[in-house]
Amino acid sequence: xxxxxxxxxxxxxxxxxxxxxxxxxxxxxGDFFDRLHAYRDVHAHALFSSLGRIVAEPFNSIMTxxxxxxxxxxxxxxxxxxVNIQQLTEHLDASNQISLFLRDDVSEAHANKxxxxxRKNINVQNVKVISREDAAAEFQxxxxxxxxINELEKNPLxxxxxxxxxxxxxxxxxxxxxxxxxxxxxxxxxxQMDLQWIERLRSIIDMVKLFAxxxxxxLGAAVLLIIGNTVRIELHNRRxxxxxxxxxxxxxxxxxxxxxxxxxxxxxxxxxWAWFIVTVLMLIxxxxxxxxxxxxxxxxxxxxxxxxxxxxxIAISSLLGVLASWTVVSYxxxxxxxxxxxxxxx
Amino acid sequence: xxxxxxxTMRYPETGDVLRNVSFHLRKGEIAFLTGHSGAGKxxxxxxxxxxxxxxxxxxxxxxxDLGLAKEHQLPFIRRKMGVIYxxxxxxxxxxxxxxxxxxxxxxxxxxxxxxxxxxxxxDKVNLTGKEKKYPLALSGGEQQRVGIAxxxxxxxxxxxxxxxxxxxxxxxxxEIMYLFSQFQQVGVTVLIASHDISLITQLNHRVLxxxxxxxxxx
Numbered sequence: 001x002x003x004x005x006x007x008x009x010x011x012x013x014x015x016x017x018x019x020x021x022x023x024x025x026x027x028x029x030g031d032f033f034d035r036l037h038a039y040r041d042v043h044a045h046a047l048f049s050s051l052g053r054i055v056a057e058p059f060n061s062i063m064t065x066x067x068x069x070x071x072x073x074x075x076x077x078x079x080x081x082x083v084n085i086q087q088l089t090e091h092l093d094a095s096n097q098i099s100l101f102l103r104d105d106v107s108e109a110h111a112n113k114x115x116x117x118x119r120k121n122i123n124v125q126n127v128k129v130i131s132r133e134d135a136a137a138e139f140q141x142x143x144x145x146x147x148x149i150n151e152l153e154k155n156p157l158x159x160x161x162x163x164x165x166x167x168x169x170x171x172x173x174x175x176x177x178x179x180x181x182x183x184x185x186x187x188x189x190x191x192q193m194d195l196q197w198i199e200r201l202r203s204i205i206d207m208v209k210l211f212a213x214x215x216x217x218x219l220g221a222a223v224l225l226i227i228g229n230t231v232r233i234e235l236h237n238r239r240x241x242x243x244x245x246x247x248x249x250x251x252x253x254x255x256x257x258x259x260x261x262x263x264x265x266x267x268x269x270x271x272x273w274a275w276f277i278v279t280v281l282m283l284i285x286x287x288x289x290x291x292x293x294x295x296x297x298x299x300x301x302x303x304x305x306x307x308x309x310x311x312x313x314i315a316i317s318s319l320l321g322v323l324a325s326w327t328v329v330s331y332x333x334x335x336x337x338x339x340x341x342x343x344x345x346x
Numbered sequence: 347x348x349x350x351x352x353x354t355m356r357y358p359e360t361g362d363v364l365r366n367v368s369f370h371l372r373k374g375e376i377a378f379l380t381g382h383s384g385a386g387k388x389x390x391x392x393x394x395x396x397x398x399x400x401x402x403x404x405x406x407x408x409x410x411d412l413g414l415a416k417e418h419q420l421p422f423i424r425r426k427m428g429v430i431y432x433x434x435x436x437x438x439x440x441x442x443x444x445x446x447x448x449x450x451x452x453x454x455x456x457x458x459x460x461x462x463x464x465x466x467x468x469d470k471v472n473l474t475g476k477e478k479k480y481p482l483a484l485s486g487g488e489q490q491r492v493g494i495a496x497x498x499x500x501x502x503x504x505x506x507x508x509x510x511x512x513x514x515x516x517x518x519x520x521e522i523m524y525l526f527s528q529f530q531q532v533g534v535t536v537l538i539a540s541h542d543i544s545l546i547t548q549l550n551h552r553v554l555x556x557x558x559x560x561x562x563x564x
Contacts, residue, residue, distance in 0.1 A: 034455075034456030034459060035454055035456060037457065038451075038460075041456075042454070240437075243435075244437060245452065246421075247435065248429075248448055248449045248452060249425035250421060252418075
């Protein structure tokens with residue numbers, strides 16, 4: 001029985017090798033579409049097998065990806081901060097006003113008359129009169145010393161005229177002139193320009209922005225290095241595979257491909273993870289920020305990462321992943337190390 | 347097809363491993379490469395597979411001087427030959443099918459063509475039905491045959507084998523040798539490194555014998 005089976009096997013070998021022999025004369029290779037599909041299949045395989053490898057080692061992958069996500073979320077966090085501060089200063093632009101604190105002896109009626117005359121000034125857009133009562137009410141609501149003011153015999157707060165200059169009067173000189181003009185009118189005790197502290201704030205914001213961009217560059221470099229190092233370790237672990245692929249005629253781009261996809265996946269997943277971190281942190285912070293904003297009488301609505309920002313974030317981190325792994329794998333393939341490895345085997 | 351012209355291979359540590367080796371294997375010729383261990387068999391094979399370049403002399407494969415081949419040409423030179431390794435060099439995290447398919451996938455064959463050819467190669471080495479297994483689930487002889495299937499699946503014009511029958515029983519060895527001579531008959535050049543004396547004497551093929559890096563019989 002055993003003998004006959006072996007005999008049969010031998011016959012099979014002989015027949016199939018004869019078949020093979022006949023085909024041998026034909027030129028190898030399929031038609032164009034078959035090759036095109038093959039190319040697609042190779043890419044699809046590299047895409048999914050590299051994802052499979054990431055999933056297959058969840059502990060390592062989660063650690064690496066979390067580190068990257070934290071770094072990336074710093075970058076996008078700074079971006080969101082900048083966007084929100086921008087929004088804040090836009091609000092301030094709108095209230096770029098001059099406050100006229102009137103003398104104590106000026107009556108409400110007189111104040112209204114004065115406001116009327118100021119409104120006629122060609123450089124003024126609007127004037128708002130804040131009466132003593134309004135000021136007291138506002139003070140009571142927001143200052144936290146509400147009861148203290150009731151203890152006083154007389155309301156100590158002056159009437160205030162909030163003058164909103166025309167938008168055309170943007171330069172500092174014009175505003176200063178306007179302020180001086182108001183200062184000279186006898187009813188005005190103090191004419192205070194809000195511009196000065198806005199300027200200070202702006203220069204602080206500029207500095208913060210510069211600081212953020214420097215930090216972003218550093219964090220971007222860190223992301224590149226972390227992904228590069230991860231891919232390097234992966235390459236090291238799969239060195240045997242690389243050598244075998246080389247032995248059976250793989251080109252460098254064939255060998256590089258799965259690593260590029262691995263870099264892509266690491267970047268891509270880290271990007272999504274970073275978006276998640278930033279969004280969650282912002283949700284936590286939002287309530288506090290909006291409460292603070294309402295205490296200042298503002299209606300500040302925090303801006304989250306927009307769709308464009310989110311897509312850009314994920315695209316950039318994916319791209320960094322591909323770039324990092326391309327650099328590392330190309331370097332390793334051209335460096336003598338891998339060649340020596342090929343040379344030193346058996 | 348394979349032409350060695352006064353080839354010397356020198357390593358800084360061990361000195362000359364091959365000394366002034368010259369021979370010519372024509373298209374469709376089959377030959378054994380033999381010699382004691384350390385005689386330079388593996389080095390000679392590594393020169394053919396362009397894992398190394400000769401210190402002196404020329405190795406010409408299919409009309410191409412390997413010493414002058416550029417790095418980017420090497421993959422395409424290697425696709426002209428199927429190489430069978432003593433230690434199999436299989437990918438242990440891939441199935442038998444995927445291992446055998448590797449040269450075809452690398453060469454860009456489509457799925458249908460790959461399946462067809464891998465099936466044919468499996469059939470040829472008597473491994474039909476094992477394509478879904480992983481190499482470690484197979485015996486040494488079966489792993490060796492996976493390596494052989496991978497080497498021939500691409501129908502290369504040259505087959506290089508480094509101790510291909512080292513892990514096979516005599517009967518299977520004879521079958522593999524028969525397979526090689528089948529290839530030879532359709533014009534494939536076959537070079538087999540072996541020190542299986544009984545096998546070599548049994549088959550009346552050309553013998554290249556190396557002794558301390560020198561070719562003593564050709």
